[in-house]
Amino acid sequence: MKTLVGSNLERVLAEGHFAVTAEVGPPRGPEAEVVKKKAGILRGVADAYNVTDNQTAVVRMSSIAASKILLQEGLEPVMQIVCRDRNRIAIQSDLLGAWALGMRNVLCLSGDHQSAGAGGKLNGHPGAKNVYDIDSIQLISVVKGLRDEAVQDGGDSISSAAPFFIGAAWTPLGPPEKFRTIRLAKKINAGADFIQTQAVYDIKRFSEAVRRAEDMGLAEKTAILAGIIIPRSAGMLRYMNNNVPGIEVPDELIGRMKDAADPHEEGIKITLELIDAARNLSGIKGVHLQAIEAEGLLPDVIKAAGLLPRPHVY
Amino acid sequence: MIFAEWKPIAELIEKLKPYKKVLLAGCATCVAECAAGGEKEVETLAPLLRMALQKQGHTVEIVTATLDKQCEWEFVEQLAEQAAEVDAIMSVACGIGVQALAERFDPKPVYPGVNTSALTIREEAGLWAGRCAACGDCVLGETFGYCPIARCAKSLLNGPCGGTRKSGKCEVNEDVDCIWNLIVERAYERGQIESLAEPKRTKNWSNSGHGGPKRVIREDLRQ
Numbered sequence: 001m002k003t004l005v006g007s008n009l010e011r012v013l014a015e016g017h018f019a020v021t022a023e024v025g026p027p028r029g030p031e032a033e034v035v036k037k038k039a040g041i042l043r044g045v046a047d048a049y050n051v052t053d054n055q056t057a058v059v060r061m062s063s064i065a066a067s068k069i070l071l072q073e074g075l076e077p078v079m080q081i082v083c084r085d086r087n088r089i090a091i092q093s094d095l096l097g098a099w100a101l102g103m104r105n106v107l108c109l110s111g112d113h114q115s116a117g118a119g120g121k122l123n124g125h126p127g128a129k130n131v132y133d134i135d136s137i138q139l140i141s142v143v144k145g146l147r148d149e150a151v152q153d154g155g156d157s158i159s160s161a162a163p164f165f166i167g168a169a170w171t172p173l174g175p176p177e178k179f180r181t182i183r184l185a186k187k188i189n190a191g192a193d194f195i196q197t198q199a200v201y202d203i204k205r206f207s208e209a210v211r212r213a214e215d216m217g218l219a220e221k222t223a224i225l226a227g228i229i230i231p232r233s234a235g236m237l238r239y240m241n242n243n244v245p246g247i248e249v250p251d252e253l254i255g256r257m258k259d260a261a262d263p264h265e266e267g268i269k270i271t272l273e274l275i276d277a278a279r280n281l282s283g284i285k286g287v288h289l290q291a292i293e294a295e296g297l298l299p300d301v302i303k304a305a306g307l308l309p310r311p312h313v314y
Numbered sequence: 315m316i317f318a319e320w321k322p323i324a325e326l327i328e329k330l331k332p333y334k335k336v337l338l339a340g341c342a343t344c345v346a347e348c349a350a351g352g353e354k355e356v357e358t359l360a361p362l363l364r365m366a367l368q369k370q371g372h373t374v375e376i377v378t379a380t381l382d383k384q385c386e387w388e389f390v391e392q393l394a395e396q397a398a399e400v401d402a403i404m405s406v407a408c409g410i411g412v413q414a415l416a417e418r419f420d421p422k423p424v425y426p427g428v429n430t431s432a433l434t435i436r437e438e439a440g441l442w443a444g445r446c447a448a449c450g451d452c453v454l455g456e457t458f459g460y461c462p463i464a465r466c467a468k469s470l471l472n473g474p475c476g477g478t479r480k481s482g483k484c485e486v487n488e489d490v491d492c493i494w495n496l497i498v499e500r501a502y503e504r505g506q507i508e509s510l511a512e513p514k515r516t517k518n519w520s521n522s523g524h525g526g527p528k529r530v531i532r533e534d535l536r537q
Contacts, residue, residue, distance in 0.1 A: 134517075
């Protein structure tokens with residue numbers, strides 16, 4: 001079977017397995033141990049692990065460094081790159097460096113604006129000068145250029161190609177909803193090999209969006225992984241529904257969490273239902289699981305979903 | 315118009331307190347339109363500064379003048395006499411005016427009285443909003459007349475990020491439209507959504523400040 005890059009994630013998808021990715025947030029400090037500890041918890045339960053790039057515009061250990069630590073621990077990273085902090089020169093330089101260090105999957109994102117500051121929970125750096133030299137779709141093209149043509153965005157060649165398996169995000173239910181499928185198409189045409197979606201709770205509306213993507217022939221040109229964030233309380237679901245753009249939580253789910261005698265159990269139950277629903281959608285090739293600041297929940301959830309063992313031990 | 319707003323009074327009096335006599339210089343163009351540095355604002359600010367300085371025990375004489383334009387040398391020249399009689403100048407024009415005075419009246423210290431922050435339109439009484447970022451490579455012809463450089467928090471060129479709120483507003487400010495939401499709406503209204511499906515390549519920012527200090531020569535005007 002022909003693969004572009006040969007990363008574990010690419011191979012799992014190419015062989016037709018239902019893929020599992022999970023998120024590993026780097027620490028707000030320099031401790032490799034924190035990353036190693038998370039790696040220890042998550043080893044073997046997913047095909048690749050997203051390493052966030054200063055998410056919510058809060059300074060954390062760099063995604064390159066944390067990705068390298070994961071690699072050393074035997075986990076395959078999906079290194080996230082945002083356009084907020086680096087221009088095209090720095091991004092391409094970091095991509096070459098990341099490839100040299102062994103990274104093979106990247107996820108190309110615009111990035112949370114610097115005013116986000118962890119949703120107001122931390123100071124962050126709202127006075128920072130942002131970059132946004134290129135946008136996420138242009139970033140995909142840049143990575144594709146380094147891979148397929150061994151050429152930089154400016155036209156200069158690089159000494160040898162840097163083949164990455166290229167990922168992008170999709171917010172299917174964000175307004176303007178009709179345009180979101182076109183934007184997905186732009187990402188795929190630019191070179192996105194896989195897509196991780198914004199967290200899905202409204203499976204009915206999500207299925208309709210996936211159907212639209214299938215109708216446009218997009219689902220076969222890329223591998224769409226449904227994003228799922230394990231709900232931990234009714235309050236968390238309500239917060240996400242009201243404050244996180246693109247996340248739509250049906251009242252019914254909020255009600256279930258509110259009425260549950262054990263919200264923890266109910267959250268897991270909902271997660272398993274969502275995974276199951278995603279598996280039954282022909283246009284969906286995997287799930288991207290997040291347990292924000294509670295990575296320890298993931299192994300049991302993935303096991304209960306019947307997704308273990310993973311097809312390859314990386 | 316070039317938009318500016320007063321710096322905090324405390325910051326201004328810190329600058330002015332060492333002097334005996336100061337010229338407060340306004341500009342009747344953009345900064346008058348945005349009610350920061352026109353004649354009216356100059357005549358309002360001068361007594362405020364006098365009082366604030368007095369309160370801290372500094373007696374500073376403040377004289378005033380408002381030019382038609384602080385960004386044109388022939389108007390700047392009108393200040394020559396007054397400038398000669400003061401110890402320092404505070405300009406409430408945009409940064410262009412401040413620098414014109416600083417250059418013409420060197421070595422007289424010239425201080426900015428306002429922060430110049432954007433190129434705006436007055437949307438309604440008391441409400442100004444950014445419209446242009448002077449990026450040097452205008453895309454308005456492809457974005458249905460809405461500027462994604464000045465009006466998208468991330469200056470995106472290929473459509474909205476995932477941060478569009480349910481209300482169609484920007485994740486950064488719930489009172490500000492997601493400009494890509496409006497661009498897309500207008501494209502649908504005009505039956506031209508396909509034009510937004512075309513990828514926009516990386517932008518050339520070099521014709522803006524990113525290319526180094528701007529300097530333009532028009533040979534046809536140099537005879």
